[in-house]
Amino acid sequence: MTALKLLILGGSGEAADLARALDGDARYDVTLSLAGRTTEPAALPGKLRTGGFGGAEGLARVLGDERFDLLIDATHPFAVQMKVNAIEAARASGVTLLAIRRPPWVQREGDRWIMVTSLEAAAAAIGEDPRRVFLTTGRMELAPFRAAPQHLYIVRSVEAPSPEDLPPLVELITARGPFNVADERALLEAHKVEVVVTKNSGGAGAAAKLDAARALSLPVIMVERPDLPEAPYVETVADALLWLERAHGSTSSA
Ligand SMILES: NC(=O)c1ccc[n+]([C@@H]2O[C@H](COP(=O)([O-])OP(=O)(O)OC[C@H]3O[C@@H](n4cnc5c(N)ncnc54)[C@H](OP(=O)(O)O)[C@@H]3O)[C@@H](O)[C@H]2O)c1
Secondary structure, three states, X not given: OOOEEEEEEOOOHHHHHHHHHHOOOOOEEEEEEEOOOOOOOOOOOOEEEEXXXXXXXXXXXXXXXXXXXXXXXXXXXXXXXXXXXXXXXXXXXXXXEEEEOOOOOOOOOOOEEEEEOOHHHHHHHOXXXXXXXXXXXXXXXXXXXXXXXXXXXXXXXXXXXXXXXXXXXXXXXXXOOOOOHHHHHHHHHHOOOOEEEEEOOOOOOOOHHXXXXXXXXXXXXXXOOOOOOOOOEEOOHHHHHHHHHHHHHHHHHO
């Protein structure tokens, strides 16, 4: 039996879960690719590749030279450039692509969401008056909030942000999800948060803050999903595993 050679574009919970699910399965030879933004990523099984490919062309070259059979784009919903590159590279190399695209969060009764389409708009939407803001957009995306320096930002990220990106008034929390509702509520209360700012990443791991904000009737400034390029996709790791079963079956019987 020849193992299917799989490249997973990661940086998301789904990529990690898929790598763990395929660990030890002799039908697949898995390489996980990370951009290298996090200096200490969570420990994962299997082969790891870190750093960019050099655009779609570079990725196509790696797919061809290293004889990958399948490309799984499991990047974060806001990682648009990599999704575009994955589509172009799959087309150029003739390698089959599957994306994992988790659904966005949707408003529920009791939510007080303010929808915006950019981080700049999110910063403006906090308003003129100084507020205490819980900011979970990620440490690379804090600079736009320097334009609204009157607010105090409680910034939570996996790793400490660079000081030059920070607005003047900050309290830093470094933590890696998943988070639960009771802890999120306690955090919002302890820091006297008045408004939450987040990107609509979707998924279970980061949703607890929305439940906590709803329970406390806090407004949430929600940065909407960017438009994503069309690609064949599934929404969950479980569906990706089913798709892989089928891919393996069709390849081994060919
Ligand atoms: N954007 C977010 O909000 C967010 C949140 C959580 C995690 N992440 C993860 O962080 C990484 C970077 O996100 P981003 O928004 O900066 O991406 P991006 O804008 O879509 O991609 C920028 C460049 O980073 C490199 N890259 C991205 N993902 C890669 C991967 N999995 N393996 C190897 N190279 C990768 C590629 O460089 P080359 O062109 O040189 O190949 C790509 O052109 C992604 O892997 C994403 O899954 C992003």
